[in-house]
Amino acid sequence: MNAFDFHAPTSVAEAQELLARHGADAVAMAGGTSVVVLMKQGLLRPAHVVSLRALSEWRRVERTDGALRLGGLATLRELERSPLVRQTSAALASAFGAVATVRIRNQATLGGALAHADPAQDPPVMLLALDAEVETTSRRIRLADFFVDVLATILESAELIVAARVPSPPPGSRSIYLKFLPRTDDDYATVSVGAVAARSQDGRITHLRVALGAAGPTAIRARAVENALAGSRPRAKDLADAAALVRDEVDPFDDLRGTAAYKREMARVWTERALRAVLV
Amino acid sequence: MLVDGALLSACLLPAVFVDGASVTTIEGIAAGERLTPLQQAFIERGGFQCGICTPGQIVAATALLAEKPRPEHEEIRAFMKGNLCRCTGYEGIVAAIDAAAER
Numbered sequence: 001m002n003a004f005d006f007h008a009p010t011s012v013a014e015a016q017e018l019l020a021r022h023g024a025d026a027v028a029m030a031g032g033t034s035v036v037v038l039m040k041q042g043l044l045r046p047a048h049v050v051s052l053r054a055l056s057e058w059r060r061v062e063r064t065d066g067a068l069r070l071g072g073l074a075t076l077r078e079l080e081r082s083p084l085v086r087q088t089s090a091a092l093a094s095a096f097g098a099v100a101t102v103r104i105r106n107q108a109t110l111g112g113a114l115a116h117a118d119p120a121q122d123p124p125v126m127l128l129a130l131d132a133e134v135e136t137t138s139r140r141i142r143l144a145d146f147f148v149d150v151l152a153t154i155l156e157s158a159e160l161i162v163a164a165r166v167p168s169p170p171p172g173s174r175s176i177y178l179k180f181l182p183r184t185d186d187d188y189a190t191v192s193v194g195a196v197a198a199r200s201q202d203g204r205i206t207h208l209r210v211a212l213g214a215a216g217p218t219a220i221r222a223r224a225v226e227n228a229l230a231g232s233r234p235r236a237k238d239l240a241d242a243a244a245l246v247r248d249e250v251d252p253f254d255d256l257r258g259t260a261a262y263k264r265e266m267a268r269v270w271t272e273r274a275l276r277a278v279l280v
Numbered sequence: 281m282l283v284d285g286a287l288l289s290a291c292l293l294p295a296v297f298v299d300g301a302s303v304t305t306i307e308g309i310a311a312g313e314r315l316t317p318l319q320q321a322f323i324e325r326g327g328f329q330c331g332i333c334t335p336g337q338i339v340a341a342t343a344l345l346a347e348k349p350r351p352e353h354e355e356i357r358a359f360m361k362g363n364l365c366r367c368t369g370y371e372g373i374v375a376a377i378d379a380a381a382e383r
Binding site: 001006008032033036037051053100101102103104106107185186 | 286287288289292293294296297299340343359361362
């Protein structure tokens with residue numbers, strides 16, 4: 001790691017002033033699980049590290065305006081164990097709990113994870129399936145518009161993530177987060193799927209969201225799958241046929257967790273499993 | 281290690297990040313020569329062989345039992361997921377934590 005000046009601002013204004021003053025020489029740090037690793041690898045060499053840790057108002061998890069508001073500095077472990085998160089969506093709590101190990105989750109934060117934008121992360125997939133929105137220091141952004149590319153988001157320099165807002169899923173809906181990790185249990189996904197579905201009294205699908213992780217440069221919504229099933233009363237074959245559409249929606253790359261071809265096929269398999277979990 | 285009681289990885293925390301916090305490493309678990317019930321259970325239940333992973337197992341299991349004094353086996357395995365062992369096959373580790381949980 002390079003030598004750096006460490007700043008621990010105690011207010012948002014102070015943090016933003018430090019980041020504006022030092023510009024490209026500074027990096028904002030939340031938990032530090034991404035920043036420290038990147039610094040140890042020499043991929044990030046900031047002269048100034050601005051720790052956001054003291055901004056305790058950004059740790060709050062609460063319900064406001066009928067939505068779940070998750071503070072950007074809440075740790076993944078806090079979110080995994082939060083009764084409010086669990087009540088809104090057990091699958092969302094499960095997605096937070098799927099990350100790495102307890103040690104990482106005790107340190108990593110929601111805001112830091114979103115800003116890091118690794119397409120194989122777990123929380124963004126379920127947050128996408130739940131129509132989440134990101135609240136920054138200057139605006140609100142739909143999560144579906146937030147990720148731009150591998151490790152790249154729409155955030156401007158010195159723009160910080162204050163919270164994520166998750167609307168309540170439709171009453172009676174079912175949700176699931178499935179993570180396929182053929183290697184070790186603490187790894188990133190080879191592919192993961194988040195799904196939320198609701199049906200009317202006569203069994204028609206009234207709401208369906210399907211999102212995938214580790215299936216391209218960013219987490220994605222599988223809109224072709226959603227559109228193929230919207231309003232229908234699907235049989236098992238319809239779910240299989242819809243899941244097969246995901247092969248053209250994903251754009252995975254070869255890495256240690258699988259070849260692109262393998263991930264494409266696994267995306268189909270696990271999308272079908274997720275659809276069965278919420279629709280059968 | 282434990283930072284204000286929370287289980288964290290020392291390799292991800294430059295010292296300045298824990299300024300002002302209470303930090304406990306394996307050396308701080310026992311009270312001098314007096315082992316904790318967990319440490320004693322590791323001896324009695326075969327929770328270690330070569331010992332390389334043992335400091336981490338003890339610190340992690342200490343944090344687990346502080347958070348959940350009587351964890352189910354599934355909860356033990358989930359919490360301890362990040363602590364790898366090449367020797368024991370994990371059965372002795374789970375048995376030791378289980379035994380310590382009942383004390």
